[in-house]
Amino acid sequence: xxxxxxxxxxxxxxxxxxxxxxxxxxxxxxxxxxxxxxxxxxxxxxxxxxxxxxxxxxxxxxxxxxxxxxxxxxxxxxxxxxxxxxxxxxxxxxxxxxxxxxxxxxxxxxxxxxxxxxxxxxxxxxxxxxxxxxxxxxxxxxxxxxxxxxxxxxxxxxxxxxxxxxxxxxxxxxxxxxxxxxxxxxxxxxxxxxxxxxxxxxxxxxxxxxxxxxxxxxxxxxxxxxxxxxxxxxxxxxxxxxxxxxxxxxxxxxxxxxxxxxxxxxxxxxxxxxxxxxxxxxxxxxxxxxxxxxxxxxxxxxxxxxxxxxxxxxxxxxxxxxxxxxxxxxxxxxxxxxxxxxxxxxxxxxxxxxx
Numbered sequence: 588x589x590x591x592x593x594x595x596x597x598x599x600x601x602x603x604x605x606x607x608x609x610x611x612x613x614x615x616x617x618x619x620x621x622x623x624x625x626x627x628x629x630x631x632x633x634x635x636x637x638x639x640x641x642x643x644x645x646x647x648x649x650x651x652x653x654x655x656x657x658x659x660x661x662x663x664x665x666x667x668x669x670x671x672x673x674x675x676x677x678x679x680x681x682x683x684x685x686x687x688x689x690x691x692x693x694x695x696x697x698x699x700x701x702x703x704x705x706x707x708x709x710x711x712x713x714x715x716x717x718x719x720x721x722x723x724x725x726x727x728x729x730x731x732x733x734x735x736x737x738x739x740x741x742x743x744x745x746x747x748x749x750x751x752x753x754x755x756x757x758x759x760x761x762x763x764x765x766x767x768x769x770x771x772x773x774x775x776x777x778x779x780x781x782x783x784x785x786x787x788x789x790x791x792x793x794x795x796x797x798x799x800x801x802x803x804x805x806x807x808x809x810x811x812x813x814x815x816x817x818x819x820x821x822x823x824x825x826x827x828x829x830x831x832x833x834x835x836x837x838x839x840x841x842x843x844x845x846x847x848x849x850x851x852x853x854x855x856x857x858x859x860x861x862x863x864x865x866x867x868x869x870x871x872x873x874x875x876x877x878x879x880x881x882x883x884x885x886x887x888x889x890x891x892x893x894x895x896x897x898x899x900x901x902x903x904x905x906x907x908x909x910x911x912x913x914x915x916x917x918x919x920x921x922x923x924x925x926x927x928x929x930x931x932x933x934x935x936x937x938x939x940x941x942x
């Protein structure tokens with residue numbers, strides 16, 4: 588089976604500042620091994636990407652260290668409005684954190700209103716990490732401003748109902764869900780302990796079942812690849828960092844679900860290629876992923892390229908494997924081996940016409 592090169596719109600490559608967890612090279616190797624030829628990197632670095640200078644530094648370092656195509660988001664707490672115009676041709680959107688997660692990059696209500704008002708519609712979507720009451724608040728600002736908005740990693744039945752209702756009203760809203768919120772539940776968290784600690788937290792079997800039932804109402808599957816070292820994750824659960832790696836497990840999980848008739852191949856293409864490309868105005872790319880739909884194997888940490896070198900899905904029986912990845916006509920991954928050279932990936936910019 589040949590798929591188009593997949594797109595992951597939600598990745599934390601950890602560079603600059605936390606390259607002991609991941610870096611541009613190991614992260615993009617993991618992407619290729621997982622069938623992703625394009626990934627978009629989040630701005631919540633140790634020093635958040637909130638100025639044109641910081642963004643340029645990040646882009647310039649990435650250029651010679653990536654093996655797949657990488658794009659970037661901007662960040663804000665409402666105190667850098669003057670930077671928006673400067674970065675408009677360089678980013679695929681702006682990411683706002685309304686709830687606690689990795690880093691200290693929260694946006695308060697006053698700043699949220701200001702950003703929604705000042706971020707232009709044609710600069711890419713406003714992406715939000717919004718849980719609980721924050722979802723209502725964001726929808727109210729979308730209603731006022733009509734700014735395209737993407738809800739990252741939704742988890743609850745009630746969240747999806749709210750978001751779907753807003754979409755039915757014609758609001759420019761999209762939403763994504765992560766593989767860990769589709770394939771793990773709060774029961775798994777008890778077994779995984781700190782290795783299952785993430786934000787949003789894992790939810791009940793009932794919530795997960797509802798996400799599957801309403802998969803047609805979800806726009807994107809996003810890995811939220813958030814690597815940490817084993818040493819960091821093995822801290823007491825109260826101090827262990829949030830997040831799990833996901834670039835290399837996403838497609839195997841989806842192919843396994845395909846084998847189990849939980850979804851169709853058209854769903855994978857819609858959620859991991861067509862919609863991400865459309866929503867985030869991604870440029871065309873000549874790429875493809877060859878998968879063996881019948882191969883059955885154990886997903887093992889020893890085969891991972893991510894620097895974090897672990898997975899909450901370690902030891903899981905998978906059905907369907909990435910065999911070969913082509914990027915711009917060149918074979919960059921084949922049978923467990925990375926063939927791409929440093930710099931073979933491109934830093935990409937939005938395919939937008941700015942007024």
